[in-house]
């Protein structure tokens with residue numbers, strides 16, 4: 001089993017920042033990332049609240065910059081999904097399907113996973129046309145795409161898809177729009193985006209290479225044919241399975257500086273890049289103090 005002093009599960013903004021700061025202290029953290037470095041930020045149309053970019057910066061551009069900083073420092077990264085983490089009283093075991101690792105200090109920065117459509121709504125033959133992140137549709141152009149949701153992500157996704165020259169429909173089952181007003185203003189400027197309210201999805205079928213969406217609105221039932229369906233139904237914390245004995249010691253391990261939960265995974269509704277980055281940085285500083293045997297000031 002390979003041992004590292006510090007391991008980080010998740011290579012989004014939080015995990016990458018923790019690794020960058022730890023490297024600056026002279027440590028050699030090992031980061032596990034199941035998909036690609038950058039995390040959810042790949043989906044952000046325009047990040048306007050991250051300091052240092054007066055005109056805003058696209059999510060992918062910001063990922064590029066953080067990734068450059070990460071690779072310049074020679075930080076170790078393994079592209080593996082971590083399935084399970086355990087703590088035996090002395091060290092952590094971190095397991096993927098293929099390998100087991102151990103470490104003294106663990107950072108969990110696994111972010112969130114998308115909430116899915118209710119089971120039974122999407123038949124198997126339609127599943128390949130159903131998405132939950134707009135970055136998975138980045139190669140689409142001139143397609144018709146339906147988004148279900150009414151929050152920031154739904155409207156942000158629509159802006160990306162329209163700027164890639166797709167026809168977009170946003171379906172809100174109610175009338176309340178939870179997205180930032182500035183996102184709504186931008187969406188309304190695109191003639192290729194149509195917004196529907198009081199319209200719920202109640203059936204999905206795969207028909208001749210397209211999806212047929214059965215919708216219910218105030219006038220009754222209607223249907224739409226689209227190339228893809230994108231769910232923007234909210235997100236929930238994710239990460240590897242934590243064993244019972246780890247979970248039982250969670251608070252204690254966090255207090256004594258061995259375990260750190262950072263970023264969106266831990267931040268409830270306060271899911272923003274600058275917060276995740278700050279969390280990662282703070283965890284690295286605490287780890288530095290812990291490993292040097294210093295008390296917090």
Ligand SMILES: Cc1cc2nc3c(=O)[nH]c(=O)nc-3n(C[C@H](O)[C@H](O)[C@H](O)COP(=O)(O)OP(=O)(O)OC[C@H]3O[C@@H](n4cnc5c(N)ncnc54)[C@H](O)[C@@H]3O)c2cc1C
Nearest residue numbers: 010012013014034039040044082110111263264271272273
């Ligand atoms: C459409 C959209 C627009 C946004 N716009 C903005 C914005 O304008 N401004 C802003 O500040 N924020 C924005 N955000 C939010 C921002 O992207 C997140 O707050 C930020 O990415 C959180 O960073 P994180 O590192 O905590 O988690 P994530 O970015 O989710 O990264 C977690 C990483 O962990 C990996 N992972 C998960 N489980 C495992 C596992 N078991 N093993 C290995 N790896 C694992 C994932 O693959 C992922 O790469 C937006 C988000 C979306 C979806």
